[in-house]
Amino acid sequence: MTLQAANFEQKSAEELLRWSMDEYGADAGLASSFGVEDMVLIDMVAKLGGGPITLFTLDTGRLHEETYEIMERVRAAYGLEIKTYFPDRDQVERLVREKGFFSFRESVDNRKECCRIRKVEPLARALGELKAWVTGLRREQGITRTDIPKVAEDRDHPPLIKINPLADWTQEQIHAYIKKHDVPINALHKKNYPSIGCAPCTRPVERGEDVRAGRWWWENPEHKECGLHPTDR
Numbered sequence: 001m002t003l004q005a006a007n008f009e010q011k012s013a014e015e016l017l018r019w020s021m022d023e024y025g026a027d028a029g030l031a032s033s034f035g036v037e038d039m040v041l042i043d044m045v046a047k048l049g050g051g052p053i054t055l056f057t058l059d060t061g062r063l064h065e066e067t068y069e070i071m072e073r074v075r076a077a078y079g080l081e082i083k084t085y086f087p088d089r090d091q092v093e094r095l096v097r098e099k100g101f102f103s104f105r106e107s108v109d110n111r112k113e114c115c116r117i118r119k120v121e122p123l124a125r126a127l128g129e130l131k132a133w134v135t136g137l138r139r140e141q142g143i144t145r146t147d148i149p150k151v152a153e154d155r156d157h158p159p160l161i162k163i164n165p166l167a168d169w170t171q172e173q174i175h176a177y178i179k180k181h182d183v184p185i186n187a188l189h190k191k192n193y194p195s196i197g198c199a200p201c202t203r204p205v206e207r208g209e210d211v212r213a214g215r216w217w218w219e220n221p222e223h224k225e226c227g228l229h230p231t232d233r
């Protein structure tokens with residue numbers, strides 16, 4: 001199959017999800033951290049019949065209680081199976097033994113080491129089982145995401161195909177969809193957490209702050225990436 005980006009640009013999010021499932025079946029994975037964008041996609045998948053598509057997540061071992069609660073609501077409300085990838089046990093044991101439980105606060109290198117062990121390596125394992133992955137990335141989310149295509153080969157994980165059905169959605173559209181379809185969301189969103197990652201690395205944001213200001217807030221903005229989307233973080 002030759003990917004012609006222009007052919008996908010006009011397609012709606014639902015059309016792209018339908019196409020993903022028709023083209024790749026369970027070899028397409030919907031990557032979810034159960035943020036608002038992911039919840040929109042999960043709701044759409046459920047309305048399209050629930051699959052075939054693999055819904056997967058990364059459990060870093062440091063998530064908020066509220067994130068586990070929204071995962072359980074997804075399982076109960078939508079009846080979808082969530083494939084969960086955990087970090088390699090030996091690597092986590094070594095990290096904690098040698099550097100303690102909060103090494104990520106000590107330097108950017110330490111923080112990236114923790115993200116690599118708890119997120120990047122499990123993601124690589126997850127993607128190794130897939131031919132395509134669907135994400136909730138949007139162009140509005142930051143200067144490095146302004147030109148993400150809706151469908152393209154993933155430069156970071158070739159020959160995987162990366163599908164971004166919400167690429168051209170605004171934040172207002174996301175919230176309007178959630179309201180209209182009564183989609184469940186992580187309870188932390190109502191406590192001023194627009195972007196939710198691991199518990200010790202996420203704080204609520206103040207009015208007017210960037211939506212990702214609460215992630216790794218002690219670092220300079222140019223360091224704020226965890227390696228999941230290196231070229232369109």
Ligand code: SF4
Pocket residue numbers: 060062104111112114115116118119197198200201226
């Ligand atoms: S976000 Fe924080 S706790 Fe989570 S993997 Fe990265 S450094 Fe570790």
